[in-house]
Amino acid sequence: xxxxxxxxxxxxxxxxxxxxxxxxxxxxxxxxxxxxxxxxxxxxxxxxxxxxxxxxxxxxxxxxxxxxxxxxxxxxxxxxxxxxxxxxxxxxxxxxxxxxxxxxxxxxxxxxxxxxxxxxxxxxxxxxxxxxxxxxxxxxxxxxxxxxxxxxxxxxxxxxxxxxxxxxxxxxxxxxxxxxxxxxxxxxxxxxxxxxxxxxxxxxxxxxxxxxxxxxxxxxxxxxxxxxxxxxxxxxxxxxxxxxxxxxxxxxxxxxxxxxxxxxxxxxxxxxxxxxxxxxxxxxxxxxxxxxxxxxxxxxxxx
Amino acid sequence: xxxxxxxxxxxxxxxxxxxxxxxxxxxxxxxxxxxxxxxxxxxxxxxxxxxxxxxxxxxxxxxxxxxxxxxxxxxxxxxxxxxxxxxxxxxxxxxxxxxxxxxxxxxxxxxxxxxxxxxxxxxxxxxxxxxxxxxxxxxxxxxxxxxxxxxxxxxxxxxxxxxxxxxxxxxxxxxxxxxxxxxxxxxxxxxxxxxxxxxxxxxxxxxxxxxxxxxxxxxxxxxxxxxxxxxxxxxxxxxxxxxxxxxxxxxxxxxxxxxxxxxxxxxxxxxxxxxxxxxxxxxxxxxxxxxxxxxxxxxxxxxxxxxxxxxxxxxxxxxxxxxxxxxxxxxxxxxxxxxxxxxxxxxxxxxxxxxxxxxxxxxxxxxxxxxxxxxxxxxxxxxxx
Numbered sequence: 001x002x003x004x005x006x007x008x009x010x011x012x013x014x015x016x017x018x019x020x021x022x023x024x025x026x027x028x029x030x031x032x033x034x035x036x037x038x039x040x041x042x043x044x045x046x047x048x049x050x051x052x053x054x055x056x057x058x059x060x061x062x063x064x065x066x067x068x069x070x071x072x073x074x075x076x077x078x079x080x081x082x083x084x085x086x087x088x089x090x091x092x093x094x095x096x097x098x099x100x101x102x103x104x105x106x107x108x109x110x111x112x113x114x115x116x117x118x119x120x121x122x123x124x125x126x127x128x129x130x131x132x133x134x135x136x137x138x139x140x141x142x143x144x145x146x147x148x149x150x151x152x153x154x155x156x157x158x159x160x161x162x163x164x165x166x167x168x169x170x171x172x173x174x175x176x177x178x179x180x181x182x183x184x185x186x187x188x189x190x191x192x193x194x195x196x197x198x199x200x201x202x203x204x205x206x207x208x209x210x211x212x213x214x215x216x217x218x219x220x221x222x223x224x225x226x227x228x229x230x231x232x233x234x235x236x237x238x239x240x241x242x243x244x245x246x247x248x249x250x251x252x253x254x255x256x257x258x259x260x261x262x263x264x265x266x267x268x269x270x271x272x273x274x275x276x277x278x279x280x281x282x283x284x285x286x287x288x289x290x291x292x293x294x295x296x297x298x299x300x301x302x303x
Numbered sequence: 304x305x306x307x308x309x310x311x312x313x314x315x316x317x318x319x320x321x322x323x324x325x326x327x328x329x330x331x332x333x334x335x336x337x338x339x340x341x342x343x344x345x346x347x348x349x350x351x352x353x354x355x356x357x358x359x360x361x362x363x364x365x366x367x368x369x370x371x372x373x374x375x376x377x378x379x380x381x382x383x384x385x386x387x388x389x390x391x392x393x394x395x396x397x398x399x400x401x402x403x404x405x406x407x408x409x410x411x412x413x414x415x416x417x418x419x420x421x422x423x424x425x426x427x428x429x430x431x432x433x434x435x436x437x438x439x440x441x442x443x444x445x446x447x448x449x450x451x452x453x454x455x456x457x458x459x460x461x462x463x464x465x466x467x468x469x470x471x472x473x474x475x476x477x478x479x480x481x482x483x484x485x486x487x488x489x490x491x492x493x494x495x496x497x498x499x500x501x502x503x504x505x506x507x508x509x510x511x512x513x514x515x516x517x518x519x520x521x522x523x524x525x526x527x528x529x530x531x532x533x534x535x536x537x538x539x540x541x542x543x544x545x546x547x548x549x550x551x552x553x554x555x556x557x558x559x560x561x562x563x564x565x566x567x568x569x570x571x572x573x574x575x576x577x578x579x580x581x582x583x584x585x586x587x588x589x590x591x592x593x594x595x596x597x598x599x600x601x602x603x604x605x606x607x608x609x610x611x612x613x614x615x616x617x618x619x620x621x622x623x624x625x626x627x628x629x630x631x632x633x634x635x636x637x638x639x640x641x642x643x644x645x646x647x648x649x650x651x652x653x654x655x656x657x658x659x660x661x662x663x664x665x666x667x668x669x670x671x672x673x674x675x676x677x678x679x680x681x682x683x684x685x686x687x688x
Contacts, residue, residue, distance in 0.1 A: 003522060010518045126347030128539065130570050140550075145522075147551060222515045224543060224571045228345060232513050267519035273478055273509035 006146045007268045008261060013152055013221070015260020016159035020214035021237035022244070022252040023166060024207030030183040030247035031203050033102070037109040038089055039211055040234025041116035044227060046082040046212025047219040048124050050074035054135050054220075067137045071151075075216050082212025083205045089116075090204040120227040128226050136220050155217050162210060163253045169206075170249050179203065183247060236263075236279070243283050245293030254294060334373040334636060336361070336623060337396040339406025339416060339427075341384030345513070345539060348567050349408045352616030353430060354379060357405055359603050360620035360654075370627045371634065377623075382407055386415050393419040401425065402638050403630075405622040408615055409537075410434030411480035417446045426638050426645070428622035431615030433561065434484040438663040445642055447660050449618040449625060449653070451585050451669030453481070456561055457488030459583060459671040460533060463558065464493060464502055466687030469531035473506035473524055473555075475544075482536030483509070485560050489533060505529055510540065517544050518551065525553040535560040542571025549576040561585060565613040569680040577676040585669055587682060588617050591654060599654045614655070621653040628658060 021043055028036045053074040061070050093112035097104045139150035170176040181189040182199040190196050218233070219225045236259060244255025259279055266278045286294060338357045341350035354377075361375040369375060378401055380392035389407060393416035396404055404420055407413045408431035420427040421443045429437070429448035438452065464472055472493065476486035486507070496502040505527045510520055521544065524532065532548075532555050534541050541563045548557070557580040559568070564582035588600065588611050599620060600610050611617055628651035630636055633644035651658040659667040675685035 003526070006522065007519055010516070014516050121343060121347075126343050126351070128348070128567055128571055130573075133573055143552065145525075145552075218515065222543065223546065223573070224515065224539070226345065226539075229515070232515075264516070264519045268523050271508050272511055272514075272517065272520045276511055 002146050003268070004265075007264050009148060009152075009156075011261035011264030012257060013155055013260070014264055015257035016156060017214050017218055017233065017256075018237050018240045018260050019163060019253045019256025020159055020210045020217075021233050022240040022256045023163070023249065024211045025238055025241045026244075026247055026249060026252035027179075027203045027207045029241070030249075031179065031199060032094075034094070034105050035109065035238075036207070037106070037234075038093070038113040038116055039207065040230030040237075041113050041120070042082050042085055042089070042208045042230075043211040043215045043218075043233055044120055044225075044230035045085055045116060046078040046208075046215030047225045047229065048120055048129070048215075048227075049081045049212065050078040050216030051129055051131060051219055051225060052124075053077040054131065058132075058135055067135055070135055071137065071216075071220060074220075075213055078212040078216045079209045082215070083209035085116075085212075086204045086208025087201065089208075090200065117227060117230070124227065126227065128224055130223050131219050131225070133223065136223070149221075151221060155221060159214075159217075162213065166206070166210070167249060167253075175202070239279060239283055242293055243286055245295040248293065248295045251293055251295035258294075332373060333376050334370060334403075334630070335376050335378050335399075335401050336626060337378045337380060337399075337401040337404035337406070337425075338619070339380045339382050339389070339392045339396065339404060340619070341408050341412065342379070342381040344384035344388075346384040346408055346537070348565070349431060349613060349615055350381070350384070352611040352613060353405075353408060353619040355607055356603065356611050356616040356620040357623050359599065359606065360623040363599065363602060364623070364627055370630050371636075375623070375627065380406075382412055382416065384409060384412060386412055389413070390415045390419060392416065397423050397425055402636060403626050403641065404428070405430060405619055405626070407432065409479075409481060410437055410484070413437065414480065417443055421445045424638050426626070426642055428625060430618035430622050431562075431613075432481070434480045435488065436480065436484065438665050442663065445638060447622075447625070447642075447645055447664040447666075449621045449655070449658070449666055450615065451671070452665055453485045454488050454492075455669060455671055456583055457485055458492050459673075460485075460489045460558070460560075461492035461496065463581070463583065463673060463687065464531060465496060467531060467556065468688075469502065469556065471503055471505045471528060471530045473527065473529040473532045474504060475506070475520075475524075475532065475534050475536075476509050477512040477536035477540060478509040479512065479536060481562065482560075485535035486533075489535065510544070512536065512540050514540075515543060516547075518547050520544075521548045521551050521553055524548070525551060529555045531556045531558060533558045533560070534563065537562045538565055538568040539571065542568045545580060546572040546576045556581065558583065561614075564674060564676075564682060567612070569676070574678060574680040577680055578678045580676050581685060582674045582676070582682065584672060584674060585614050586655065586672060587674060588612075588614055589682070590672075590684065591617070593652070593654070593656065595652050596654045617654055621655050621658060624653045625651065625658045625660075 024039050054070050089112055093108045097108050137151050141148055178194045179199050240255035240259045241252050244251030263275045263279050267275045340353040358377050361377050365374045380395045382389040382392040389412045404427040410432040413429050413432035426445045433450050433453045435454050474486050476482035545557055559582045561584045569577050629641045629644040633640040645660050673685045674682045
């Protein structure tokens with residue numbers, strides 16, 4: 001039983017990374033019907049910005065003897081930096097081709113994804129980077145069979161808080177109503193006085209910001225980052241998005257967490273080499289019975 | 304009028320080009336040797352070392368007057384460490400007219416390129432591709448490799464298991480051509496020990512490469528209580544596995560195959576986690592002691608202030624040396640003559656010892672050794688008890 005809970009917890013940790021990345025996909029798709037292929041690379045950018053910040057400011061915080069300060073600062077820098085990068089991507093790669101239709105938009109997304117990935121490679125080098133262990137909190141509880149690090153607890157709690165905050169903003173604030181309205185019907189929303197541009201800007205700040213935070217957390221938790229790391233997380237997060245119902249905010253969160261847990265339990269009880277196949281199989285089964293995902297895509301209610 | 308002018312210009316240009324080409328053919332001053340390496344992608348560190356090593360080998364030869372009066376130029380093609388880009392890199396070199404190629408790292412990556420080179424009559428010399436099937440599944444007349452073959456490694460592994468007296472053995476691979484090949488052979492060579500009741504294979508499975516979280520696999524392995532855990536694939540996953548295993552309190556003996564021991568492995572896992580792990584490898588660069596090796600390593604260190612991180616990069620340099628030695632013997636750069644000379648090569652001294660190849664293109668006489676990591680993350684030779 002201990003083993004089951006240990007794996008459940010580990011699965012939730014992986015799942016919260018997927019969920020944070022999935023939120024970015026889902027919001028952009030919801031409002032713009034665009035799959036933002038650059039999202040995984042923005043996640044990578046976050047990991048590297050966090051890494052540079054952590055290493056660069058290490059000497060300032062050395063006197064404090066508290067690694068949490070460095071982590072908090074890295075998370076902040078990555079969130080702000082990647083949010084800014086998200087805005088730039090939107091202005092540079094998407095805005096000029098909106099009128100050209102969906103296909104040029106997808107090609108542009110793929111293009112900017114390659115540009116970001118290679119820029120990261122040129123700036124930080126093609127080799128792996130590792131978060132220095134002395135700069136990351138190492139406190140842990142429990143023994144070998146059931147072990148949880150303080151960082152892991154922080155990741156779980158902070159991800160849940162972030163997801164809760166996103167849910168609150170989207171579902172309970174007037175700006176959130178504007179976002180949902182723009183997602184349902186752009187023309188009508190614009191006619192009713194909603195500023196579509198500011199909605200788009202908002203989701204391109206929020207989504208990449210969350211992705212950047214996830215990048216730093218992955219780097220700090222596992223220690224290893226590479227410029228290609230975004231690919232796997234983007235793929236898994238995209239699967240999670242579809243699993244939960246694309247364009248659906250709570251769906252992305254539940255899809256991410258579920259995918260992480262299922263994958264991890266499968267790795268433990270069956271085999272790691274088949275875990276990707278299992279995850280995809282679950283997706284297919286869900287789509288057969290619920291073609292719009294677990295929670296479904298939000299449609300306008302008939303009055 | 305305009306059209307006539309264009310035609311005349313084109314014709315003039317054409318004849319100029321033909322003249323330039325003809326002049327070049329008459330007195331070749333350069334011997335272009337292609338290098339296919341993973342400059343980007345997951346194995347970029349290996350690609351960088353291979354590039355630096357091959358260029359260093361070429362510049363050492365050039366300083367001594369080159370070969371047949373020609374200076375060697377290395378033409379680089381990036382295969383990004385994956386089979387798809389590998390085929391593209393091969394096509395790039397072939398279309399540039401390169402006839403002699405060094406490449407590549409990783410067996411699964413090398414196979415598609417080797418087939419292309421072979422079909423076009425271009426000689427390719429692998430430096431980090433040790434899978435058995437590369438030379439044994441079919442005869443590739445133009446393929447050679449300066450590295451050893453994995454069944455030598457797997458046979459050596461059985462000796463290590465016996466020497467360490469390990470009863471419960473776990474074998475883990477990543478389903479790549481290389482990793483699976485070593486694992487399958489390791490299992491096969493352990494069969495006599497298993498039949499004698501001395502050893503039991505308690506785990507034989509693969510992981511998914513490219514992931515970052517292997518905690519589930521590590522915990523699963525822990526419940527099986529292995530004495531010895533053999534990981535048969537690349538360094539990046541190996542680093543994460545050993546790190547997560549030590550954190551989870553799985554403290555069995557870890558044995559890495561020859562794609563594990565390099566500085567990146569230590570960087571990912573940390574010194575504490577790699578301490579006491581054993582590595583199977585062909586001689587590591589830092590333990591090479593021939594005059595050719597010290598000449599190469601000194602020059603490399605003077606330029607890059609470190610020595611190559613793995614033996615595979617040094618094998619890339621030796622691939623250049625082997626090609627040059629064969630060109631010298633054949634007194635020609637024609638691939639047919641050079642490949643015949645490669646098979647008959649004798650007395651050619653490389654950095655890693657004498658360069659000799661058998662009929663299948665495999666290197667002859669590759670020794671295997673056991674190394675151990677200490678608490679500072681440094682390797683030293685390890686003697687079996």
